[in-house]
Amino acid sequence: MPRVHIIGGGLSGLAAAVRLIEHDVPVTVYEGAGQAGGRCRTFYDKHLEREIDNGNHLIMSGNKSALSYLKRIGAEDPQRDVLAGPPFAVYPFVDVKTGQRWTVRINEGFIPFWVFDKKWRVPDTNVMDYVKAGAIAFADDDKTVAEVVDKNSVLYERFWEPLTLAVLNTTPEKGQAKLLWRVIRETFLLGGQASIPLTAKTGLGHAFIDPAVKFIEAHGGVVRLNARVRSVWMEGGEVTTLNFADETVTLEEGDKVIFAIPPTRLKDLLPDIDPPDDDASILNIHYRLGKPVPRDALGEGPFIGMIGSDGQWAFVRDDVISLTTSASHAIGTDELPNDDVVSKIWRETQIALGLGDTEYERVRVIREKRATPDQSPHGARKRLKPETQWRNLFLAGDHTDTGVPATIEGSIRSGDRAAELVLKSWPGRL
Numbered sequence: 070m071p072r073v074h075i076i077g078g079g080l081s082g083l084a085a086a087v088r089l090i091e092h093d094v095p096v097t098v099y100e101g102a103g104q105a106g107g108r109c110r111t112f113y114d115k116h117l118e119r120e121i122d123n124g125n126h127l128i129m130s131g132n133k134s135a136l137s138y139l140k141r142i143g144a145e146d147p148q149r150d151v152l153a154g155p156p157f158a159v160y161p162f163v164d165v166k167t168g169q170r171w172t173v174r175i176n177e178g179f180i181p182f183w184v185f186d187k188k189w190r191v192p193d194t195n196v197m198d199y200v201k202a203g204a205i206a207f208a209d210d211d212k213t214v215a216e217v218v219d220k221n222s223v224l225y226e227r228f229w230e231p232l233t234l235a236v237l238n239t240t241p242e243k244g245q246a247k248l249l250w251r252v253i254r255e256t257f258l259l260g261g262q263a264s265i266p267l268t269a270k271t272g273l274g275h276a277f278i279d280p281a282v283k284f285i286e287a288h289g290g291v292v293r294l295n296a297r298v299r300s301v302w303m304e305g306g307e308v309t310t311l312n313f314a315d316e317t318v319t320l321e322e323g324d325k326v327i328f329a330i331p332p333t334r335l336k337d338l339l340p341d342i343d344p345p346d347d348d349a350s351i352l353n354i355h356y357r358l359g360k361p362v363p364r365d366a367l368g369e370g371p372f373i374g375m376i377g378s379d380g381q382w383a384f385v386r387d388d389v390i391s392l393t394t395s396a397s398h399a400i401g402t403d404e405l406p407n408d409d410v411v412s413k414i415w416r417e418t419q420i421a422l423g424l425g426d427t428e429y430e431r432v433r434v435i436r437e438k439r440a441t442p443d444q445s446p447h448g449a450r451k452r453l454k455p456e457t458q459w460r461n462l463f464l465a466g467d468h469t470d471t472g473v474p475a476t477i478e479g480s481i482r483s484g485d486r487a488a489e490l491v492l493k494s495w496p497g498r499l
C-alpha cells in the first residue's frame with residue numbers, strides 16, 4: 070500500500086493525515102519543530118509558570134470543518150468537551166476611550182431580528198446601516214472591505230474594522246471583501262446558532278493538536294518531530310526523495326506527498342512556486358495576575374472586544390489575561406518596543422476588564438511575525454491550488470485557495486481537500 074508523506078504538522082497537515090487515516094491509508098507526518106501544531110500550539114512558559122497558547126484563537130459554531138475534525142479526533146461534543154463559549158451568540162465590547170460597553174446578540178434562525186432591536190445590535194447604528202452592508206455580498210475579487218462598506222459609519226468602527234482585523238489579520242483598507250463575506254455567509258447570515266464564539270477550553274494544543282496526533286498514531290500513522298525537510302528531489306515530473314539533515318527518504322512506487330507548510334518555507338523547497346507573502350503579524354501579550362481574574366470581567370462572552378485601543382481582544386484563562394493585537398504589522402504596534410507596548414496595553418486592559426489599579430505579576434510577549442498570509446485582493450489572487458505540476462505532490466495550508474480566510478477552519482479544509490485529491494488519484498479509493 071503506498072504511503073502519503075505529509076510535510077508539516079500544523080493543523081493543515083494533521084487534518085490531511087486524519088482524513089487519510091480514516092480511509093486506511095498509511096501516513097507519515099514530518100514536523101520540523103519539536104512539537105506539532107505550528108501556529109496553533111500550547112506550551113509551558115517557564116517565565117509565567119503557566120501553560121499558554123502562542124496566540125488567542127477564536128472559532129465560531131458555524132465552522133463546520135473545524136467542529137467535524139474535533140469530533141473525528143475524539144471529542145464527543147466539541148462545543149462542550151474541548152471548546153468554551155456561551156450558549157448563545159453574544160459579543161461583549163467596550164470602547165476603551167469612552168468606557169461605553171455593549172453586547173451584540175444574534176438571534177437564532179435566518180431572520181435577523183437582532184438588527185431591528187436597538188438593544189441587540191451595535192449601539193448608535195440603525196437598520197439601514199445593515200441593509201447597506203449587504204453590498205459586501207456582491208464585491209468583486211479586487212475590492213477591499215473599506216471599498217464596499219460605509220467607512221464613515223459607526224458600524225465601520227464598531228463592526229467592520231474589528232471583524233476584518235480579527236478574521237483577515239489586516240485592515241479593512243487592505244483586506245479582500247470577498248474573503249470576509251465568505252465567513253459572514255457561513256456564520257452571521259445563518260443566525261445565532263452558527264455565530265456562537267468559541268475558544269479552546271484548556272488550550273489549543275489540548276483541543277486541536279494532541280488528540281489528532283494520538284488519533285494518527287493509534288491508527289498506525291507516524292508523526293515524526295524534529296524532522297525538517299531540507300530539500301526535495303524530483304525526477305520524471307514527480308517527487309522522488311525527501312532530504313533531511315541526517316537522512317534521505319526515497320519514495321516508493323505510488324507514494325504521494327502533501328506539503329502543508331507556510332509560504333516562506335514552501336518557497337525554500339520549491340523556488341518556482343509563487344505563493345502569497347506571509348508577513349502579516351499578530352502580537353499577543355500574556356499577563357499573569359497574582360490571583361484569579363474576576364468571573365464577570367469579560368461580560369457574557371469567552372472574551373471581550375476592545376475598540377479605540379491597541380489591544381483588540383482580551384481572553385482569560387484562570388489567572389492569565391491574554392491580549393491580541395491583530396495586523397500589528399499594519400497598525401504600528403510592531404514598531405513599539407516590548408516595554409512600551411506592554412504598559413500601554415495593560416492600561417487598556419485595566420479599563421476593559423474593570424480591574425482598577427490591579428497590577429500583573431509577570432508578562433510574556435509573543436510576536437508572531439508570520440501569523441497569516443497576505444489577504445488583500447492581491448494576496449488572495451496568489452493563493453495556490455492544491456494540485457501542482459508534480460504528479461504526486463499536493464499542497465495544503467491556510468495560504469491555499471480554500472475560498473475562506475487563513476484560519477483554523479481554512480487550514481482544516483485545506484488538509485481535507487489535499488487528502489481527497491490524493492484519494493482520487495488512486496482509482497477506487499474515494
Ligand SMILES: Cc1cc2nc3c(=O)[nH]c(=O)nc-3n(C[C@H](O)[C@H](O)[C@H](O)COP(=O)(O)OP(=O)(O)OC[C@H]3O[C@@H](n4cnc5c(N)ncnc54)[C@H](O)[C@@H]3O)c2cc1C
Pocket residue numbers: 076077078079080081082099100101102105106107108109123124125126127128296297298299329330331334351353437439440441465466467468475476477478480
Ligand atoms: C497569533 C495567531 C492568532 C491566530 N488567531 C486565529 C483565530 O483567532 N482564529 C483562527 O481560526 N485562526 C487564527 N490564526 C490562524 C491559524 O493559526 C492558522 O491559519 C493555522 O494554524 C495554520 O495552520 P497550517 O497547518 O496551515 O500552518 P502552520 O501552523 O504554520 O503549520 C506548518 C507546520 O510546518 C512545519 N514546517 C515548516 N517547514 C517545514 C519543513 N521544511 N519540514 C517539516 N516541517 C516544516 C512548521 O514547523 C509548522 O508546524 C492565528 C494565527 C496566529 C499565529
